Amino acid sequence: MFGLMQKHALLISDLIEFAQANHGDTEIVSRRVEKDIHRTTWSEVAKRSQKVAHALDAKNVARGERIATLAWNGYRHLELYFGVSGSGRILHTLNPRLHIDQMTWIINHAEDQVLCFDLSFAAIVAQLQSLCPTVRHWIALCDASTLAQHPELKHCESYEGWIEPHSTSYDWPELDENTASSLCYTSGTTGHPKGALYSHRSTVLHAFGIALPDVMNLSARDSVMPVVPMFHVNAWGIPYAAAMVGAKLVMPGPALDGESVYELIEQEKVTFAAGVPTVWQMLLNHMSPKGLRFAHLRRTVIGGSACPPSMISAFKNEYGVEVLHAWGMTELSPLGTLCSLKNKHLSWSQDEQMALLIKQGRSIFGVEMKIVGDHGESQPHDGKTYGDLYVKGPWVIDRYFKDTHSALKDGWFATGDVATIDPEGFMLITDRSKDVIKSGGEWISSIEIENIAVAHPSVAMAACIGMPHPKWDERPVVVVVKRAQADLSKEELLAFYKGKVASWQIPDDVIFVESIPLGATGKMLKTRIREMLADYRLPL
Ligand code: ADP
Secondary structure: OOOOOOOOOOOHHHHHHHHHHHHOOOEEEEEOOOOOEEEEEHHHHHHHHHHHHHHHHHOOOOOOOEEEEEOOOOHHHHHHHHHHHHOOOEEEEOOOOOOHHHHHHHHHHHOOOEEEEOHHHHHHHHHHOOOOOOOOEEEEOOOHHHHHOOOOOOOEEEHHHHHOOOOOOOOOOOOOOOOEEEEEEOOOOOOOOOEEEEEHHHHHHHHHHHHOOOOOOOOOOOEEEEOOOOOOHHHHOHHHHHHHHOOEEEEOOOOOOHHHHHHHHHHOOOOEEEEOHHHHHHHHHHHHHHOOOOOOOOEEEEEOOOOOHHHHHHHHHHHOOEEEEEEEOHHHOOEEEEOOOOHHHHHOOHHHHHHHHOOOEEEOOOOEEEEEOOOOOEOOOOOOOOEEEEEEOOOOOOOOOOOOOOOEEOOEEEEEEEEEEOOOOOEEEEEEHHHOEEEOOEEEOHHHHHHHHHHOOOEEEEEEEEEEEOOOEEEEEEEEEEOOOOOOOHHHHHHHHEOOEOHHHOOOEEEEOOOOOEOOOOOEOHHHHHHHOOOOOOOO
């Protein structure tokens, strides 16, 4: 027997309609490429996203076609989020930090028909135009007079000119909730990038999930700053969840340096922010020497790569900001876990709490996790046994875009991460499976070794790599960028490890470098570091 409730589809257009009807005067603040601060509201964003929908109709872009964006976080990008998906087209956010060849491959694979770009990417667009034959329309996210200052851009029209003639009211189609809504490619450190094609249903369920109190705890009382770019897995779903709860949104645009982010956080009374550790490090580096403090910021989600414990305690003890460590990936829309304490942990000592808070956290309702051994056998959730992390749930990928085969194994998605899960469900990532260091039959977690290094006051960044060893198979070395003006010797850093890990886990060597290569989403590129160390030999 079926239940007798309405079969109302879960649609992205509902999110923006809701924000318009219930939170219409709530502000959306953006730092623009034009360098000024722009203010609008959910109501205006809703109206202009309806203009976008009409403008796409006028260009005869069929439902299901892909509309690419090459843009920072800002109100125009937000209008595209709702206008494109709401009208049944697919929003394809491109990562501008990718190499031009990779970007070209992705656009051609997605067969994008329209590409909307911020003027910061004019030079990239000029190159892409001859390489991407499927793109029929190139739209610069600015007004006509600003576009006119860029004579190098041919065959482009301005966004403002494009949407201007159209009505602010659009009959959003009643789509099947499983209709595709947006497309993100993984960065593909090996092989070609792969597309995760989200649906309206997966996106709306993910928005419900991340807004929950034990997750991001988003509300209409929050001023929310996604520092994480809208081209990095849809800014972790925050634009959708913000519309769902009616939060104020503060968008940092292209200015992601510590000073600009701090200024905007204070000016707009931001209460909640989200980003990768490298961005927060820039913020702390700006604040610490000047003795700056936050007046309103209360919570920050840090994820995308492991958040060092030293960063969690700095935020908490020096700035009174709660760090919520989160884990996810493109294939998970992206959020899988987030670390927040349960009631019984509140009476624990600071040290005991910290031992939990450094973990990647517990499942959000909807995401199931298991860890498995080398032969596919399920491993115990005892907080000690390592295994390959598998997940399933309504916002987890089934199949990559244009692939004919499911990406699943017995209904589960293999994340490529290695983790432990404790009896209370808290998960700890120890490594990407390809980065695990195997020494004498035992595993050494590169993340743990890196976390200890960056807790040293003279270390700015650290990457731990396994190097071939004749007796132990592999031994860890730690590649370190020192802080400006810091004086640090190899012996001093190795001594810092004593008592923090078992003696056989202490790295065999420290290699000081000027910088560590970062990928398009701010993660350390271990493949490149290994290439840099091609001629390196361990001290034996
Ligand atoms: P890409 O693979 O394209 O770089 P993703 O953002 O999809 O981008 O990366 C997902 C991977 O990032 C995860 O599988 C995991 O290895 C890593 N990751 C994400 N969050 C964390 C975290 N909090 N701690 C450790 N690793 C993380």
